[in-house]
Amino acid sequence: MSKKVLVLSASPRKGGNSDTLCDQFMLGAQTAGKQAEKIFLRDKKINYxxxxxxxxxxxxxxxxxxDMAEILAKMIAADVIVLATPVYFYSMDAQLKTLIDRTYSRYTKINNKEMYFIITAADGRExxxxxxxxxxxxFTSCLGGAKEKGILYGIGAWNIGDIKGQPAMEEAYAMGKNA
Structure with a gap:
């Protein structure tokens, strides 16, 4: 049975740098025969x-x-969860933080997940x-049996498309393939 990979893209920009890395991660996962789904949080209604x-x-x-009940059910069913966010003022963006806070109702059911983090920033320093x-x-320390499997840093990426041609693109694909 192939792993279920759930990519949660918190980029406010479709095709933004972190969203582009999500697509590369998914491509790698699908190439390796895994089931992969991306949820673009901007397209979802998630209240505080x-x-x-x-x-x-x-x-x-x-x-x-x-839309949170549907997303939460997918998080619980997934084997692998990717949390992807651009860095705003040296922290995750509001879209991802809102999603994390809303897992409160069932976070104890999000167990034994392999976790990957994709973060992008204009700053060039990891x-x-x-x-x-x-x-x-x-967040992941509150999840039973969560295992951090990888962090992908997309650095020096301010404008849409800045990440293309950077090593992070190949790293995202390889990380997804090995997830």
């Missing part, structure tokens, strides 16, 4: 968690009527992205 805790008395079902990585690790 309002900390009402209704989900805890409602079998883990959030009372908000948006160490400038450590706050972003720590934020992603904060």
């Amino acid at each position: 968690c309002v900390a009402c805790d209704a989900c805890k008395g409602n079998s883990g079902n959030c009372i908000q009527q948006d 160490q400038a992205m450590e706050r972003t990585i720590e934020g992603l690790r904060g």
Whole structure:
């Protein structure tokens, strides 16, 4: 049975640098015979968690009527989850943080996942992205049995397309193939 790979692209720009790396990761995964799906968060309606805790008395079902229940079900079913974000002010963007916060209702069901992080930034230094990585690790440390399998740094990428032709493109493909 092939692995199910779920790529969560938090780029606000379709075809943006982190989204382009997501496509390369998926291409590598599909080439290796894995099932791969990308969810482009910008196209989804995901409300903020309002900390009402209704989900805890409602079998883990959030009372908000948006796209998060479908995404969460796919996260639970996946073997591999890729969290991809551009770096904004040395942290993940709002789209990804909102998604992470909304996993609250069922995060204890997101178990035994292989996790990959794809992050892009205009800054050319990997160490400038450590706050972003720590934020992603904060989330995955709450997931039972999560295993960090790889980090892809797309550095020096400001404008759409800046990532093309950089080593990160080949690295994303190889990472997906080996996922």
